[in-house]
Amino acid sequence: MADLIDRHFPASMDPAIVAEIDSRLADVARRHHVSIPLAVESGSRAWGFPSPDSDYDCRFVFVRAASETFTLFPERDVIEMPLTSILDVNGWELSKALKLLLKGNVVVVEWLTSPLTYQCDTTFREAFAKLADQVADRALTGRHYYHLAANHLERFLATPERVPLKKLFYALRPLMALKWLDENPNSAIAPMNFPTLCAGVTLEPAVVGAIDELMARKAETRELGEGEIPAPIRAFLAAEYPRAQTWRDGAEARRPGSERLLDDFWREWSHRLAPSN
Structure with a gap:
């Protein structure tokens, strides 16, 4: 799956904590049987105004195996790791990220544009960013x-x-x-x-x-x-x-065909990224 981006974090990011994030992402993929095509830093470090004691906020998008995606009894669409005083790692299933994008939630767009990337399928990220440009309200x-x-x-x-x-x-x-x-x-x-x-x-x-x-x-x-x-x-x-x-009161003006674009994207990438059973 992974065409991983070379990571060039600032010197202020602790290599030991980055290694712990890598370990947690690998653990999520293994224990939950998911693929993670995008994992980024999303807090003050990515926003560009960290403090010396800023915590680490890793956010990721995940895709489940086909047998666990196309089911009447799906698993929860969020995966959360235990919080520590310095580390917060959690992610959304691709379906949740796409639905929130349609509702105007900017969080997923910020994940797509974060300058600090832990792991990333570059083709997926580019396609998702293009989709966001097409449907974002x-x-x-x-x-x-x-x-x-x-x-x-x-x-x-x-x-x-x-x-x-x-x-x-x-x-x-x-x-x-x-x-x-x-x-x-x-x-x-x-x-x-x-x-x-x-x-x-x-x-x-x-x-x-x-x-x-x-x-x-x-x-x-x-x-x-x-x-x-x-x-x-x-x-x-x-x-x-x-x-x-x-x-303040921006009214939704959903672009025609947005639901179809999101559905097509979800089907394609759920198939391409799903872990083997």
Whole structure:
């Protein structure tokens, strides 16, 4: 199955933990009798703003054997490994990933675009990314990112002088994704990596400088603590958040033929990737 991508993780990623993730993925494949065509890092490390103590969030897509897929009594469509203080490994069955893609869940799209890959069938990933471009709903993508941002911003803007600075990035990233969508009207998918997002939109130099400084601090310390939102970032949030509210109630506008495309993809890749019985 595997045409594996060469992995080029940053030096900040602990080789022992990466090896443990590899071992866990192999264990999942063996014990659950599945193939894993895609396994990526999905948290702050892949988003581009890790701290020295950031945990590892491995997410994967899996395919079961045909006899376990085409059955009236299917197994659960999620596989979860035991959590540790530093490691979180779990995955979705391909069918679940495809259904959530159709509903506007951006998570699976972010897995497809993660820059940190543990293992990957490159043909599968390219085909899945092409499918996502064909069926992803721009309005639903925007709504997803809006609510991610709003969960934090309502609170942060109410008390901007006392904000958990580490969590500020969890509001900035989805808000920047919305700005990226605004400036790229022909796309329904925004990059998951925060520095890539920032580089792809129009920002005032002062905002870029403040973000870069905060990212540098986050990369060097385990705890940024609470503090005042830097003035350029506060001005950016105050201006962009009201504009972003146009995405709040994005109505589904499913592209014609999406269900058929997803069904065809599921049938083809379930057959191609299924482990032998």
